[in-house]
Amino acid sequence: MSLSRGLRAALLAITVLVLVVVYTPLALVVLNSFNVDRTFAWPPKDFTTHWWDAAIHSTGARSALWTSVEVALAATAVALVLGTLAGLALRKTRFFGRNVVSLVILLPIALPGIVTGIALSNAFTTVLGVELSLFTIIIAHATFCIVTVFNNVQARLQRLGGNMEQASMDLGAGPLTTFRLVTFPMLRSALLAGALLSFGLSFDEIVVTTFTASPRDQTLPLWIFQNLFRPNQGPVVNVVAAVLVLFSVIPIYLAQRLSGSTAEGLTGAR
Amino acid sequence: MTDTEAPRRGTSRVSRLARRRGVTTGLLLTPPMLWLGVAYLGALAALLVTSLWTQDDFTGQIQRTWTLQNFRDLFTIDVYRxxxxxxxxxxxxxxVIDAILAFPIALYMAKVASPRVQRLLVIAVLMPLWASYLVKAYAWRGMFSEGGLISWLAAPFGLNTPGYGLVATTIVxxxxxxPFMIxxxxxxxxxxxxxxxxxxADLGAHSWTTLRRVVLPMAFPALVAGSIFTFSLSMGDYIAVRIVGGTGQLIGTVVYSNIGAANNLPFAAAVATVPVAVMLLYLAVVRRTGALENL
Amino acid sequence: MKKISSRRLTVLAGVALLALVSGCGTSSGGGSSTSSKGFTAPDLPMKKSIGAMEGQVNILAWPGYAEDGSNDPKVDWVTPFEKDTGCQANVKYFNTSDEAVKLMQTGQYDVVSASGDASLRLIASGDAAPVNTALLKNYGDIESFLKNRDWNSVDGQMYGVPHGWGANLLAYNTKVVKPAPTSWGAVFGDASKYDGKVTAYDSPIYIADAALYLMKHQPDLGIKNPYALDQDQLQAAVDLLKEQRKSVSEYWSDYLTEVQAFTTGDSVIGTAWQYNALTAAAEGAPIKTVFPEETATGWSDTWMINPNSPHSNCGYAWMDYITSPQAQAQVAEYFGEAPANTKACALTSDKTFCDQYHAQDKAYSDKIWYWTTPISQCLDGRTDVRCTDYGDWTTAWTEIKG
Structure with a gap:
């Protein structure tokens, strides 16, 4: 390593310090899920498992969780297809408007959620006359998830170049066979990284969702939003959040197993 | 077939390949561009059009008469500026805060930590993303409150919590x-x-110099890439500011209250063009740094 | 074109109705509320008898008015209704009166819980039908002071069933605020005494609270109804609120924010719902509420039915059920408001509930200025000026918060 000992120690210290700050509110969430006080008074006077019990019996939370999983899976599936297509299309080719295409793909995530939200809501309800539903949430989520897949695919293709596929074609394989046997395996971990990010983005999205969901469709963030502001439900929400943090280990672990390298799998590092 | 014959018939192969590639590119691009280029951009355009209409206050119906009144209000009423x-x-x-905090952490993760520690750190950075945004904001509300964790920790130093307001909003x-920057x-x-x-180092540079002259310039596009997220996400927020912002309001609040409470989509649309314009300008500027390839 | 002109007619009709009907607000002033000469309400048929249940009903409700146990299994009064009647209840929540009007006008909903600032608009636009109260078993038990009021009837014909009501009170921290306040002046004129600890409701409608204060303390402004403000009167209210803002710690818009702020001491005085104050007190906060001498603003909600409802029998069944003593007791305690059917008072889990909320206190109810949407035709009957409408109030509210 070419960084001096002092610098490395300083970096470590900053990292630890920031992580402590990052985890303090999360620890507080877990602590408050046991706090008897319905409005999370500090310091807690006493502890109870009552909220955990209530959360387990909350069918609203459970169905909202499944709605969120459903939406995130569907949006991710769409994003995978469209993002991969766009990534493949833009490889190596230098055509007029290439930058415009990347910009258009980037735009839904670069513009604030509230803009995307009201634009889509307006398009659905007044322009197209479609009633808001689970389907409209999925469309909205897929729109801003495409970029995560696209970026990962494009970066991977750029790094690996086209030699392998060229060789495959030279050996007589058709474009589809080449894609199945060469390109896809090459892209697999990049796709996984993109899919995971896309799933996460969709899962915790609230702003765009607020505008594109009909009040009957409740994703988990919407459920949390509605229940956080009811005095008897606040602590139950803390339980749900605590559970989410604990369960987030699962997708992260899966990504690590499937992609070989966690860092690459999760960040699309290349 | 074409490929094996290629060496002998160089030029025509190139042009044919180029044509074929053009067709393939077109085919591949059609579905995503229909989705984004037509549907999404169309929705944005429709929003822009709406901002030129007006609303009937009694029925709440949009009246499709062209007017610049919304924009006139937006630019002439001081409070919006x-x-x-x-x-x-x-x-x-x-x-800026996120860039300053993220750089050392990212550097430690990428260049100092062992692969095992690196893996753990990536997980540590990603985990908080899964806890709901709202729950985290509410946890901070508790910390900023009178007698909350922050005033509790700050009391021995004779300090107090900043309370709810813009400082709290910025911190939250x-x-x-x-994580979107890291x-x-x-x-x-x-x-x-x-x-x-x-x-x-071999050329005699001090590590501080290496950091400043080599690492930072190389990391700059990535920092800019992260800034697109942090900047845009902050600019559109209306929820965190409601939870810890005290009396403060942001562009997002104005858009939201015009849609939610007043049901005035045309004016909300006019207000929403401000962050769109700012973001497009920002993207145009940062494109030169190559940041867009770093997302 | 045809559509627009008929809509315009409806608007005009509505405006005329509002100008006439709300001529005297809802306060203790008394006076005429039904002199509707020259106005013809949309001629809509009234239901004659209850037929066979249709198997479902689409309900549009304020959050907390139609709980089905999905959030908390113990909070459930929709399921018993479904079992009783065989009508499957599809509940949709709305967050503002404007949203309620917008959704009701789509025609997809059978019944709606409309606040005073939505109910008249629905009557005027023909989206709420006259209600045959003889078909409702529980109607007779509803407090008479809620019947035939400006916001739920025309010419003595009810357009809905009263559901519940409440006042926006002045809450204060008994340890910090001494002596106990008796006037809204504590959060307006004297707000600086509790600098950075004052709280206020985060909505343009809160401007009416300032107007109410000015009505009593600056008579020369000539405010007769806090929802009918001309440009100068609005400006005076805005100035007062801008002055207040300097001392405001935060504007609240949901239960938890305010309860928490009072419990931690971040807020010590400000407008509150009885429910918030009682919740904070239950958490050990030293909090009390007072109905100030200037009186107060408040809300009163009515269940209304769509005239073209394909599920009108289930709709009537719902209106009857939700105003039954049992359901009223549950809703009132969950939401924190006075039940319209005071037979519910014997069934609340806390037997003092109705007293705390003044459910049977007509004099108390009459003092409240119930929320009404400000429109450009002055609600106090003035015809020589144009009043400020809700859009103006929204803009003003943005300016106040700065």
Whole structure:
């Protein structure tokens, strides 16, 4: 390593310090899920498992969780297809408007959620006359998830170049066979990284969702939003959040197993 | 077939390939461009059109008569300028704070930590993203409150909590979006070959100099890439500011209250063009840094 | 074109109705509320008898008015209704009165819980039908002071069933605020005494609270109804609120924010719902509420039915059920408001509930200025000036918060 000992120690210290700050509110969430006080008074006077019990019996939370999983899976599936297509299309080719295409793909995530939200809501309800539903949430989520897949695919293709596929074609394989046997395996971990990010983005999205969901469709963030502001439900929400943090280990672990390298799998590092 | 014959018939192969590639590109691009280019951009355009209409206050119906009144209000009523400036300042401040915090962490993760520690750190950075945004904001509300964790910790130093307001909003937003800055910077630094750092050291550069002259310039596009997220996410926020913002309001609040309470979509649409314009300008500027390839 | 002109007619009709009907607000002033000469309400048929249940009903409700146990299994009064009647209840929540009007006008909903600032608009636009109260078993038990009021009837014909009501009170921290306040002046004129600890409701409608204060303390402004403000009167209210803002710690818009702020001491005085104050007190906060001498603003909600409802029998069944003593007791305690059917008072889990909320206190109810949407035709009957409408109030509210 070419960084001096002092610098490395300083970096470590900053990292630890920031992580402590990052985890303090999360620890507080877990602590408050046991706090008897319905409005999370500090310091807690006493502890109870009552909220955990209530959360387990909350069918609203459970169905909202499944709605969120459903939406995130569907949006991710769409994003995978469209993002991969766009990534493949833009490889190596230098055509007029290439930058415009990347910009258009980037735009839904670069513009604030509230803009995307009201634009889509307006398009659905007044322009197209479609009633808001689970389907409209999925469309909205897929729109801003495409970029995560696209970026990962494009970066991977750029790094690996086209030699392998060229060789495959030279050996007589058709474009589809080449894609199945060469390109896809090459892209697999990049796709996984993109899919995971896309799933996460969709899962915790609230702003765009607020505008594109009909009040009957409740994703988990919407459920949390509605229940956080009811005095008897606040602590139950803390339980749900605590559970989410604990369960987030699962997708992260899966990504690590499937992609070989966690860092690459999760960040699309290349 | 074409491919095996290629060496002999160079030029025509190139042009044919190019044509074929053009067709393939077109085919591949059609579905995503229909989705984004037509549907999404169309929705944005429709929103812009709506901002030129007006609303009937009694029935809440949109009246399709062309007017610039919404924009006139937006630019002539002082409070909107104040709010715009305030929102942009907070978004910029959040971005700078996140960049300052993310850089050392990303550097430690990418260049100092052992592979095992690196893996753990990536998980540690990603985990908070899964806890709901709202729950985290509410946890901060508890910390900022009178007698909350912050005043409890600050009391021995004779300090107090900043209370609810713009300071709290900035801190919470910086907290919420920090992972969105760390990840691209980490990815960017990982791509930086170790040999480059070694070469710099071999040439007699102090590590501080290496950091300043080699690492930082190389990481800059990644920092800019992260800033797109932090800036845009902060600019559109209306929820965190409602939870810890005290009396403060941002552009997002104005858009939201015009849609939610007043049911005035045309004016909300007019207000929403401000962040769109700012973001397009921002993207145009940062495109030169190559940041867009670093997302 | 045809559509627009008929809509315009409806608007005009509505405006005329509002100008006439709300001529005297809802306060203790008394006076005429039904002199509707020259106005013809949309001629809509009234239901004659209850037929066979249709198997479902689409309900549009304020959050907390139609709980089905999905959030908390113990909070459930929709399921018993479904079992009783065989009508499957599809509940949709709305967050503002404007949203309620917008959704009701789509025609997809059978019944709606409309606040005073939505109910008249629905009557005027023909989206709420006259209600045959003889078909409702529980109607007779509803407090008479809620019947035939400006916001739920025309010419003595009810357009809905009263559901519940409440006042926006002045809450204060008994340890900090001494002596106990008796006037809204504590959060307006004297707000600086509790600098950075004052709280206020985060909505343009809160401007009416300032107007109410000015009505009593600056008579020369000539405010007769806090929802009918001309440009100068609005400006005076805005100035007062801008002055207040300097001392405000935060504007609240949901239960938890305010309860928490009072419990931690971040807020010590400000407008509150009885429910918030009682919740904070239950958490050990030293909090009390007072109905100030200037009186107060408040809300009163009415269940209304769509005239073209394909599920009108289930709709009537719902209106009857939700105003039954049992359901009223549950809703009132969950939401924190006075039940319209005071037979519910014997069934609340806390037997003092109705007293705390003044459910049977007509004099108390009459003092409240119930929320009404401000429109450009002055609600106090003035015809020589144009009043400020809700859009103006929204803009003003943005300016106040700065």
């Amino acid at each position: 104040t709010i715009t400036v305030r929102t942009l300042s907070i978004a910029a401040l959040v971005t 937003l910086a907290y919420l979006w920090l 990840l691209p910077v980490f990815a960017g630094l990982q791509r930086l070959p170790d040999s480059l750092l070694e070469a710099s």
